[in-house]
Amino acid sequence: xxxxxxxxxxxxxxxxxxxxxxxxxxxxxxxxxxxxxxxxxxxxxxxxxxxxxxxxxxxxxxxxxxxxxxxxxxxxxxxxxxxxxxxxxxxxxxxxxxxxxxxxxxxxxxxxxxxxxxxxxxxxxxxxxxxxxxxxxxxxxxxxxxxxxxxxxxxxxxxxxxxxxxxxxxxxxxxxxxxxxxxxxxxxxxxxxxxxxxxxxxxxxxxxxxxxxxxxxxxxxxxxxxxxxxxxxxxxxxxxxxxxxxxxxxxxxxxxxxxxxxxxxxxxxxxxxxxxxxxxxxxxxxxxxxxxxxxxxxxxxxxxxxxxxxxxxxxxxxxxxxxxxxxxxxxxxxxxxxxxxxxxxxxxxxxxxxxxxxxxxxxxxxxxxxxxxxxxxxxxxxxxxxxxxxxxxxxxxxxxxxxxxxxxxxxxxxxxxxxxxxxxxxxxxxxxxxxxxxxxxxxxxxxxxxx
Numbered sequence: 001x002x003x004x005x006x007x008x009x010x011x012x013x014x015x016x017x018x019x020x021x022x023x024x025x026x027x028x029x030x031x032x033x034x035x036x037x038x039x040x041x042x043x044x045x046x047x048x049x050x051x052x053x054x055x056x057x058x059x060x061x062x063x064x065x066x067x068x069x070x071x072x073x074x075x076x077x078x079x080x081x082x083x084x085x086x087x088x089x090x091x092x093x094x095x096x097x098x099x100x101x102x103x104x105x106x107x108x109x110x111x112x113x114x115x116x117x118x119x120x121x122x123x124x125x126x127x128x129x130x131x132x133x134x135x136x137x138x139x140x141x142x143x144x145x146x147x148x149x150x151x152x153x154x155x156x157x158x159x160x161x162x163x164x165x166x167x168x169x170x171x172x173x174x175x176x177x178x179x180x181x182x183x184x185x186x187x188x189x190x191x192x193x194x195x196x197x198x199x200x201x202x203x204x205x206x207x208x209x210x211x212x213x214x215x216x217x218x219x220x221x222x223x224x225x226x227x228x229x230x231x232x233x234x235x236x237x238x239x240x241x242x243x244x245x246x247x248x249x250x251x252x253x254x255x256x257x258x259x260x261x262x263x264x265x266x267x268x269x270x271x272x273x274x275x276x277x278x279x280x281x282x283x284x285x286x287x288x289x290x291x292x293x294x295x296x297x298x299x300x301x302x303x304x305x306x307x308x309x310x311x312x313x314x315x316x317x318x319x320x321x322x323x324x325x326x327x328x329x330x331x332x333x334x335x336x337x338x339x340x341x342x343x344x345x346x347x348x349x350x351x352x353x354x355x356x357x358x359x360x361x362x363x364x365x366x367x368x369x370x371x372x373x374x375x376x377x378x379x380x381x382x383x384x385x386x387x388x389x390x391x392x393x394x395x396x397x398x399x400x401x402x403x404x405x406x407x408x409x410x411x412x413x414x415x416x417x418x419x420x421x422x423x424x425x426x427x428x429x430x431x432x433x434x435x436x437x438x439x440x441x442x443x444x445x446x447x448x449x450x451x
Contacts, residue, residue, distance in 0.1 A: 047394050055394035062384030062391070063416060070420040072376040073369060077421070080335035081428040083295040084262075087123055093260035095126040097292050099169075099267065101277065102300030104139070105342075106268025110407050111300075113143040114414025116264035122422075124261030127189045130292060131265070133241075133251045134183050136172045139270055145187035145256065149174070152181045159271040161279030166197055168225070168252025169288040170267040171280055173197070175250040182242040189256035190234045194241065195288060196251045198226040203247030208240040217241075219249050225284040227255075227291065234258070252288070265292070273308065274301035275319045277326065286330040294334045297327055302341030302365060303403065306357035317364040324372050336374040338365055339417075343380045343389035345402035352402065354386055382416060 047055075071077075083096045098119070100112050120126075131142050134149035137158060153174040157167035167173045174183070194207070194217065202219030209232065217228055237256075243249055257263065269276065277285075305311055327336060340362050344355040362378060369376040383392065392398035397409030405413065 047396075051394060052396055055391045056396070058391045059384065059388070059395050059397060062388055063382070066382045066384065067420070070377060070382055071424065072366060072378070073373060074375060074424055076373050076375045077335055077337075077424060078428060079333065080296045081425050082432075084123060084425060085429065085432065087260065087262070095257060095260055096123070096262045096295040097126070097129060098262065098264045098296045098298065099130070099289075099292055099294045100265065100298035100300065101171075102266075102268045102298075102339075103272045103304055104268065104270040104404065105303065105410075106266050106300050107137075107139055107270050108268070108410075109141050109143050109266050110405070110410035111414050112264060112266035112268070114411040115418055116144060116262075116266075118414065118418045119262040119264055125188075125258060126261035126263040127191075127257040128187045128254075129257060129263030129265040130169055130195075130253050130255050130267070130288075131185070131187075132170045132172055132174075132253055132267075133185075134174045136174060137270060140268075142266065145185060145254075147183070147185045147254070149183040150181045152176045152178045153183065157280070159269050159276065161276050165279060165281035166223075166225075166250070166284055167280050168195055168197075168284065169292070170253055171269055171272075171276060173250050173252055175248065176243060177203070177246060177248040179203075179243050179246050182240055183251060184241075185239045185254045185256065186237070187239075187254075187256045188234075188236045188258075190232060190259055191229065191255075191257045192232055192237075192239060193227055193229045193255035193257075193291075194251070195225070195227045195253045195255065196249065198222065198224045199248065199250065201247055203249040204244040205249060205251075206242045206244055208242070210238050216244070220247075225287045227288075255292075268300075271304055272301065273305050274299060274323050277323050278319070282326065285326075289327075289330045294331055297331060297334045297336045298339060299323070299327075299336065300339040302358070302361040303344055306341060306344060306355050306361050307346065308357075311357075311361075313360060313364060316361065317367060320365060321368045321372065324368055324374060328372065336372075338369050338374050338376050340365055340376065340378045340380060342383055342405075342413075343386060343392075343402075345389055352390075358386070377417065377420070379413070382420075383413070 087093065087096050100106060106112055128142060128145035131145050131147060132140060133147060134153050136155040153176050155172055155174055156163045157172040161171065196219055198219055198221035200220065202221065205217040205219065207214045207217060214230065219226065241251065305316065324336060341358055344358055345352050346355050358380060362380065366376055380386065389398055389402045392405065392409060393400065393402055396406060397412055398405045
């Protein structure tokens with residue numbers, strides 16, 4: 001028996017034929033639109049101006065009440081603060097690099113972008129630093145650098161870390177084996193570095209600055225992390241990498257630096273958990289991290305772990321300690337700052353409920369930081385404690401999913417964290433020892449008063 005075609009679908013098929021679009025293409029687009037609709041975050045309910053104003057007032061009260069003791073182990077910030085002091089000294093203008101790994105809160109670059117702007121305004125613009133190449137996943141962006149590429153580049157790594165682990169500093173590699181494929185970066189810098197993988201039978205890349213050909217980069221060799229550096233004229237640039245043959249190439253990232261100032265390098269992956277770092281090849285990761293020589297490493301995880309049924313108290317604590325241990329080994333002079341997860345709710349059977357797992361994640365992260373000498377900033381406590389996300393949403397500072405913040409909310413968090421850091425920085429400058437020989441090996445001796 002013949003199936004009857006619905007009238008609406010029949011009209012669509014006729015239109016497709018007239019426009020030269022195949023029904024298969026139309027079906028594919030329809031599926032993508034349907035999937036996109038399913039993934040949309042729930043919209044926040046309408047809120048009156050009075051209710052929004054009252055919620056905003058409560059949020060400001062939370063922030064004021066939690067401002068007295070924002071950090072645990074604040075003395076561990078001393079080596080980082082010393083780098084900032086020396087950055088302002090005429091005789092030492094070496095840049096200070098901040099590398100921030102995290103989940104979707106980091107990937108959108110709202111929170112990290114706000115921190116970057118404030119560090120740059122106070123200490124100078126060190127450039128965009130490390131950024132991923134191309135457009136590796138939906139939602140990835142950097143406000144200080146614009147990048148992209150052609151469509152034949154295939155990402156690997158991402159939130160699962162599946163594959164060979166050769167994903168570079170950011171946990172994502174972009175690969176192709178087709179000629180004529182390109183990647184671009186628009187940014188301002190004085191130095192450029194390209195990080196890629198050397199591999200047997202690797203292809204060649206051509207590097208351009210605008211229309212000017214700069215170099216041909218061979219990637220053939222024994223399997224190893226590789227990089228190449230160039231000095232550039234200060235100012236804006238549009239760099240382009242283009243494949244020259246039908247041989248495999250794998251690129252990890254751009255590094256765009258200035259000779260002084262601060263870089264704030266956001267390396268977020270949607271859905272990521274802290275232990276994702278353990279799936280990346282250790283030797284390759286160490287090579288690239290040591291090249292960045294960060295003054296401050298920021299880890300911002302826990303939102304996804306809180307609802308992951310695979311984690312238990314002991315297993316998460318051990319795994320998180322292993323992540324910190326690897327970073328300590330690879331960058332022993334860096335200060336490590338852990339930002340705990342914010343408040344989070346979940347809709348269950350038509351009702352909003354707090355995600356109970358946040359408590360355990362915070363407790364285990366705090367325990368590891370105490371043991372290993374890391375600084376801890378309890379984001380949930382700082383924003384008002386368990387349940388505060390409801391008021392952040394009503395105030396227009398959080399999205400309808402009660403997990404993510406709005407652009408305004410992320411910027412508010414950025415300002416809060418920056419002010420907390422700078423208050424301690426000013427205290428450190430006043431108490432700073434005349435001889436900085438007391439500060440060594442990434443461990444503080446003295447420093448800001450304990451809180």
